[in-house]
Amino acid sequence: MALAAKLQLRQSQSLVMTPQLMQSIRLLQLTHVELERFIEEEMERNPLLERAEPQDEPGEPEPPAAERTDAAEGDWFDESESAWSAEAMSEKLDSSLENVFPDDPGTTERLAPDLAAQWKSVGAGGGSGEGVDLEVLTAARVSLRDHVGEQIALTFADPAARLIAGELADGLDETGYLSVDFTEIAGRLGADASTVAAVLVECQAFEPAGIFARDLAECLSLQLAQRDRLDPAMRALLANLELLARRDFQALRRLCGVDEEDLLDMMAEIRALDPRPGMAFSGGASDAIVADVEVRAASDGSWAVELNADALPRVLVDQVYFNRVSAKARDQAEKDFLSECLQNANWLTRSLDQRARTILKVASEIVRRQDAFLVHGVRHLKPLNLRTVAEAIGMHESTVSRVTSNKYMLTPRGVFELRYFFTAAIASAEGGEAHSSEAVRDRVRHMIEAEAADAVLSDDAIVDLLKADGVDIARRTVAKYREGMNIPSSVQRRREKRALAVAGR
Missing domain, CATH: 1.10.10 (Arc Repressor Mutant, subunit A)
Known part of the structure; x- marks a missing residue:
């Protein structure tokens, strides 16, 4: 059979995912915090993007210069020395620290001298006090590691014991539990296991009670021992926490040797303990939920669905800057770079606008179908799936799925994730x-x-x-x-x- 080359005309269709299209799809499923982070990264790469500043709202007229000077000086500023008044600074620091740590005067006394020193150095350098944010200074929380480190320095005079205690402190997780085996620490430091165990016993007496425990039962035991409530009956109860979880009170009464009333008292004491004592020093910040859509009752009895202005990123394309810079471009590479930046900036602004419109369209359809829930509550929530909403608004089901992921709606009944309204x-x-x-x-x-x-x-x-x-x-x-x-x-x-x-x- 002879082989020969020939031309054939064939027609086909295919979907090409361009980078811009992939970006638009990605923007749909980003949360508010992720979207803000993404825009900040884009603005660093693209000089043509800028934030749209909100319009200044009309307010009170600015006071005359003489009034502004008097108000600025007052008790806070000492004009003769062009520095912060020491008396006013001390009084303000004490008041602010007491507001942040109302139940811990020791923290106030410990932080006040350091903060006063920082404030005095800043005020002496500039005299205006600009750049000093007292709320930021006083809001700094002590970490668990720092809190334990202070107690280690006060407890152990022997350098070897202090070193072992530091290694143990490094093994604490955020809940205050010892997540490493002390025998491993003994081998790494070349110390006797009995020496490490003795140091661990002293560390377990630190505040807050319960830290350096290796499991829940030991954590609760340390707290009860500090309250002088670790009697044999309580030890038996802590040794059988699995029965307590199963609420097998008959077996617990038999093992603890107490009657029903005593067992209930012991259970009340257990509930009053803190199973995760280290979490009080957790400094991790969680992202606050920002509602993407707001729903409120309209005057005509319907529901008004609006986008939350605080959740909408305000991004503009600086066309004036582009015209000025492009006119001074020296070669084709610079012109191509500016053209690409302009194209990407225009695409981003259009994608953000389309994202907002899509969220509003999906949310409006959800509100229309779940009207009974908004009026009467959860008992009147209707079954709803993604396909129903997608067909109603003329979109693909996958688009609706991306829009409803990690997006929130503020309603008269509270804040709900859009996914909440889709139930079987x-x-x-x-x-x-x-x-x-x-x-x-x-x-x-x-x-x-x-x-x-x-x-x-x-x-x-x-x-x-x-x-x-x-x-x-x-x-x-x-x-x-x-x-x-x-x-x-x-x-x-x-x-x-x-x-x-x-x-x-």
């Missing part, structure tokens, strides 16, 4: 309208909260009650909902309610 449907026992799984979960929770000690509802009983109310649900689904809300089984709840009822007599 549970069939009606009477063949009517389906029920939202979230609404059914709320019914289960309220049923259990309202049950009495002598009438605890089993999962089967909850199923019967729901079916009588028109909800066709399986027992395993009720159990799944209950476990998802961290609600124990009926057997465990009955034990606890009976014990609480006996204690209340």
